[in-house]
């Protein structure tokens with residue numbers, strides 16, 4: 001086969017399991033797929049599935065679905081599994097005695113099934129063309145919601161400059177949205193709001209706001225507080241979750257608790273980041289937990305960003321809290337405990353050659369997080385290092401180079417591939433913790449067309465197939481790169497700068 005076998009399909013519970021079963025039993029498989037015991041179970045009792053292809057000493061782990069709403073990540077990991085199994089296109093040279101590819105298709109089944117059951121209840125009667133149109137419409141509503149927030153923020157920032165209070169800019173933005181997320185916005189509202197906090201000339205302020213509003217929202221008198229990308233799913237009810245088994249019953253019960261007080265628009269069921277306890281798996285780490293507590297001391301309630309800035313992040317909900325009890329001690333969720341022990345176990349056996357944590361949108365590859373401290377230590381006292389930086393950088397460069405090649409082939413545009421992101425040096429996600437901890441650990445933001453869950457499906461050829469094809473070729477490239485540099489995984493070196501600023505390296509055994 002000269003092409004990858006890619007199916008344009010929005011998964012749900014049944015389609016997910018049908019796909020996985022079909023991949024295991026596929027008579028066209030050239031490489032055997034093994035189903036393992038789940039790496040763990042969620043609190044509701046859904047298994048966190050684990051499959052593998054090959055039996056080689058070098059393991060590469062692909063994981064999807066840490067955020068339940070980032071459905072393209074689950075779609076990608078399962079289709080990658082199928083294409084390696086079938087030995088399609090580049091994978092025809094896959095050698096099962098060199099590599100073991102581990103697949104954790106969905107780390108957060110509770111969030112993923114919530115999102116996809118909700119989508120199914122709105123989209124199940126649509127044909128493929130209608131699905132693409134609906135996803136495209138969602139994409140534009142999502143962008144519109146973002147643009148409103150960006151424009152208002154712009155007005156607030158310029159206000160701070162023009163009225164000579166630049167130091168309060170970011171605080172003002174946070175507080176403005178905190179107080180205004182349930183209110184329809186007008187120039188009159190903004191003027192009144194600013195006058196509460198700032199002793200400025202009323203007429204000058206009114207002129208300023210009216211002019212800026214005219215510039216940025218020329219055809220709008222009022223901006224509704226209702227988010228359009230949530231409203232499109234406003235007919236949802238919790239009955240979209242069928243009571244198939246005990247895990248499903250618990251899922252529905254947990255979601256009922258989250259939605260019973262009416263604090264979240266019901267449309268957010270279709271864009272559910274968290275697990276069913278309302279914990280965001282990426283935020284579920286001590287660093288973010290401490291950051292959030294500090295922020296809460298300053299601002300009280302904290303909301304999600306941009307188009308979702310009406311979603312509280314300080315109580316269990318669709319965008320999620322970092323740990324189950326914000327007043328108590330930090331605790332990892334079952335999903336993260338399972339992942340961390342899986343990776344740690346693999347690392348202890350020196351089998352871990354790469355981990356790719358697939359997320360939904362952005363078109364970015366997050367690599368080893370560089371901190372300024374690393375560099376200054378090398379200058380002042382020298383540091384013993386392994387080849388983490390080099391290995392990590394090499395894999396990332398080759399990966400994104402391949403992505404660019406495919407994008408250029410398909411679109412004719414150069415420099416249209418993925419960005420490599422090394423920062424932040426400040427760790428705030430479980431993805432960051434893992435990138436820092438393991439030798440070749442990456443967070444991959446798949447679709448360049450943004451707007452989880454369904455915007456990536458809004459342009460079948462221009463975005464969806466391109467994302468899938470490019471990443472499959474890049475996944476093959478990653479194996480080639482790892483083969484070339486595998487001998488460096490277990491070597492240390494000492495690096496230091498001499499008085500002239502020249503860098504020296506000495507090899508050391510591990």
Ligand SMILES: [Zn+2]
Nearest residue numbers: 067070359360
């Ligand atoms: Zn994500």
